[in-house]
Amino acid sequence: MAGPGPSGASGDATYAGLVRPLLLPTWAVVGILMVLPVCLMAVYSFLTKEFRGGVIWDFTLAAYDQFFITRGLFGDEPARIEWTYIGIFWRSIWQAGLATLLCLFIGFPTAWFIATRPARSRGVWLFLITIPYWVNLLIRTVSLKFLIRETGPLNESLMAIGLIDTPLPLVNTNLAVQLGLFYSYLPFMVLPIYAAVERYNFALSEAAADLYASRLATLREVVLPVVKPGIVAGCILVFVPSLxxxxxxxxxxxxxxxxxGSLIDEQFKGSQGNWPFGAAVAMILMTLVMTVLILYARAQARGARR
Amino acid sequence: MTAAVDIHEAVKRYGSVTALHRVDLSISDNEFFTLLGPSGCGKTTLLRMIAGFEDVTEGEVRLFGENIARLEPNRRPVNTVFQHYALFPHMTVIENVAFGLKMKGVDAATRRGRAGRMLDMVHLSAFADRMPDQLSGGQQQRVALARALAPEPKVLLLDEPLSALDLKLRQAMRVELKQLQQDTGITFIFVTHDQEEALTMSDRIAVMSEGRVQQVGTARDIYEAPVNRFVADFIGETNLLEVDVARVEGGTAEVVLPGGHRITCPSATTAPGRHHLSIRPERISLSAEADLTATVDRVVYLGTDLQVMVRLEGGTPFSLRMQNAARVSPPEPGATVGLHLEEGAARLLAD
Structure with a gap:
């Protein structure tokens, strides 16, 4: 295929000469901010830990061994699978998945609502969605803790109206974590779905209704499949950082x-840290996420070729 | 016989704006019926009311006798061909065509068979497994048609389905649509702003303007016997002259032309006074036996025809058409000519 040059053979030649230098900033950004750190992380995961943080340049599989295999408390038993970290892994996927679902169930109607407002007011609604995110994530998360704690406004008002007698123990529960994740990442769900719904041709819904589809069938057979790219993008954007x-x-x-996240965080903090182990956990997490995304992209490509 | 669609005093208001004023229409079974009018005349609103996409503010929409004005669109046995087709982009052509049957609960084998036959009918069998965006505009149009016909609706609604096609294709599709309507025996309600489309395909036409039905009739009726200025002017070309009515009796009026000459002509009104006279340009000839006298402004060459633009005494512009035949020598600009109104050229309008 011919290059998208402006015109003719000489134009293409000029273009080809320019394309590399012009792409340099992009390559630099991707290289320095993405490829290099990932390589560093990969290398560190194979190094030996130093006891006060940092690493010794001594290549070993110890970090991965620590993640997957146990030899008992004192290291003198036969090797068995270590379930502790896999369990944390599993719990993280579960928590992130639930948070993603929560975001989807709240985010989809929100995005739909905004996208179906008159064009003038959509900007205002989107702006309102983003306002809370001008505040630092740490402060927002702490505030949420204050809201849901036993003497917080949520419990006190529920007790005041007589719905409950004793405060609900919400803090330190899975629900609290999901609420936190939901609150942290909701806009990442709303924005891509909004973009998809805004492009949605509402004549398709009329066509479906005209062809005997009920409202539910229209949603299932037409709306969701057509805006699916936005939903998938939103789910990835919420699920991955939640994980x-x-x-x-x-x-x-x-x-x-x-x-x-906490497990990795701990490995890089203070003197009890274990940098190679933290790097290894990060690498395992990244590999898993990448594999799922690639499998998904492949399935999509097969579907599109059909 | 019960009408296929009977619209009874239907009113549509959006807040304080009235889009349709007490529309009454009766469309027979097996009819190719066209709603014709300029944009904003309410023709699409009326079609959407029959389909169920617009609420009826007042009045009734009856389908074979049953009032469906409050029925959800998915419960009405009518199907629509949308202006921009609205094909489902994530489904193959055959899945699109089979969608209505699927929603009606027809089993997979039967619907695949019937959808296949529909594609045959519109000559698209080879494209069954393509996606809609891999088809040309004309092919998409046929898919939309097949999709709407597959569930065997009692009435097919077509919302300017040909407007996005190029001229050649549009002309071919007119013939095909008419043929399809005759073959299937389904009532077609066709919306268009294109009078040529309306005149060539329709059994009957409703001319609409400003939310009102101005006239209903066959192509010949509305062209030859328009009732008012809007219809006379919208359908084809016409000359409108304000004249005094000397006498009106039955369907005939005697009117006084500018220059004093009197003629009798068919009339759409029984009221005396001042009314407009519609005179079709192709029914006027240059003649010594003149009903009107005029000065030639210019002659426009149109191929098969010549259009002669003249001015009547008093300066009113007027135009006539002559066939571009070998024996005809066109008049020179500046010349004074006599215009003879042939039998049926003039018609007195109601306004």
């Missing part, structure tokens, strides 16, 4: 809700 989140689990959850 590695550590503020919400740390502040709103307790020991029982320990998640991957």
């Amino acid at each position: 590695g989140a550590f503020l919400a689990p740390d502040l709103l959850g307790g020991a029982k809700t320990f998640m991957l």
Whole structure:
């Protein structure tokens, strides 16, 4: 295929000469901010830990071994699978998945609502959605803790109207973590779905109704499949950072809700840290996420070729 | 016989704006019926009311006798061909065509068979497994048609379905649509702003303007016997002259032309006074036996025809058409000519 040059053979030649230098900033950004750190992380995950943080340049699989395999408390038993970290992994996926679903169920109607307002007021609604995000994530998460704690406004007002006698123990529960994640990442769900719904041709819904589809069938057979790219983008944008989140689990959850983000966070903090192990957990997490995304993209490509 | 669609004193208001004023229409079974009018005349609103996409503010919409004005669109046995087709982009052509049957609960094998036959009918069998965006505009149009016909609706609604096609295709589709309507025996209600489309396909036409039905009739009726200025002017070309009515009796009036000459002509009104006279340009000839006298402004060459633009005494512009035949020598600009109104050229309007 011919290059998208402006005109003719000489134009293409000029274009080809320019394209590399012009792409340099992009390559620099991607290289320095993405490729290099990932490589560093990969290398660190194979190094030996130093006891007061940092690493010794001694290549070993110790970090991965620590993640997957246990030899008992004193290291003298036969090797078995270590379930602790896999359990944290699983719990993180579960928590992030629930938070994503929560975001989807609230975010989709919100996005739909905004996208179906008159064009003039949509900007205002989107602006309102983003306002809370001007405040630092840490402060927002702590505030949420104050709202839902036993003497917080939520419990006090529920008690005042007589719905409950004793305060609901919300802090340090899975629900609190999901609420935190939901609150942290909701706009990442709303914005891509909004973009998809805004482009949606409402004549398609009329066509479906005209062809005997009920409202539910129209949603299932036409609306959702057509805006699916926006939904998928939103789910990825919420799920991936939720998986590695550590503020919400740390502040709103307790020991029982320990998640991957906190695990990684701990490895790089203070003298008890273990940099290679933290790097290894990060690498495992990234590999998992990448694999799922690639499998999904492949399935999509197959569907589109059909 | 019960009408296929009977619209009874239907009113549509959006807040303080009235889009349709007490519309009464009766459309027979097996009819190719056209709603014709300029944009904003209410024709699409009326069609959407029959489909169920617009609420009826007042009045009734009856389908074979049953009032469907409050029925959801998915419960009405009518299907629509949308102006921009509205094909489902995530479904193949055959899935699009089978969608209505699927929603009606027809089993997969039956609907695949019937959708296949529909595609046959519109000559698109080879494209069954394509996606809509892989088709040309004309092909998409046929898919939309097949999709709307597949559930065997009692009435098919077509919302300017040809407007997005190029001229050649549009002309071919007119013939096909008419043929399809005759073959299937389904009532077609066709919305268009294109009078040529309306005149060539329709059994009957409702000419609409400003939310009102101005006239209903066959193509010949509305062209030859328009009732008012809007219809006379919208359908084809016409000359409108304000004249004094000397005498009106039955369907005939005697009117006084500018220059004093009197003629009798068919009339759409029984009221004396001042009315407009519609005179079709192709029914006027240059003649010594003149009803009107005029000065030639210019002659426009149109291929098969010549258009002669003249001015009547008093300066009123007027135009006539002559066939571009070998024996005809067109008049020179500046010349004074006599205009003879042929039998049926003039018609007195109601306004």
